[in-house]
Amino acid sequence: MSGNQLKDLSCSLTKLTKLDLRGNLFTDIPKELSNLKSLKYLDISKNKLSNIQLLQFESLTNLQELYLQQNVMRGTIPDSFWGMTNLIVLNLKDNRLNGTLSEKIGNLRFLKELNLGGNKFEGPIPDAITTLENLEELDLSSNKFSGDIPSQIGNLTKLKKL
Numbered sequence: 540m541s542g543n544q545l546k547d548l549s550c551s552l553t554k555l556t557k558l559d560l561r562g563n564l565f566t567d568i569p570k571e572l573s574n575l576k577s578l579k580y581l582d583i584s585k586n587k588l589s590n591i592q593l594l595q596f597e598s599l600t601n602l603q604e605l606y607l608q609q610n611v612m613r614g615t616i617p618d619s620f621w622g623m624t625n626l627i628v629l630n631l632k633d634n635r636l637n638g639t640l641s642e643k644i645g646n647l648r649f650l651k652e653l654n655l656g657g658n659k660f661e662g663p664i665p666d667a668i669t670t671l672e673n674l675e676e677l678d679l680s681s682n683k684f685s686g687d688i689p690s691q692i693g694n695l696t697k698l699k700k701l
Contacts, residue, residue, distance in 0.1 A: 554577050556577050560583050567593070572596075576598065579604065582604075582606040585609045588611065591615075597622050605626060615639075616636060618643065621646045632655065635658065636658040638660065640668075648672070649673055650673060660682040660684060661685065662686070669692050669694055672696075672697070674695050674698055
């Protein structure tokens with residue numbers, strides 16, 4: 540690792556399950572990160588990541604917890620995020636993400652914690668959120684959502700924090 544970029548994440552770290560890089564000044568994540576296929580926990584929060592479109596996590600099929608809060612990411616959430624179907628925690632709080640949320644969010648059926656607060660998302664809250672039966676915490680605060688809150692949100696019986 541050097542400067543403000545992560546370099547040369549070795550392919551020899553095939554058994555690595557937890558990677559915590561929070562609270563640095565990283566501006567970029569190398570493509571080699573996608574070689575860490577045993578990774579279950581990834582925290583790159585409180586850095587200077589700016590382009591969410593460049594993050595390539597689709598090959599991290601074992602990933603269960605992803606923390607990207609408090610970066611400076613802009614743009615819309617890439618479709619590749621909705622393919623990480625083993626996620627239990629997804630935290631994108633306090634970035635500059637925008638656009639509408641995809642109905643594909645319903646693919647994350649194991650999610651227990653979803654934090655999208657403090658961004659610039661707009662449009663309706665997708666009905667697919669109400670299919671996330673395991674959801675215990677949902678934070679959509681401080682965005683620009685419009686329309687009605689889906690009435691089926693009451694069906695999320697495990698929800699403790701909204």
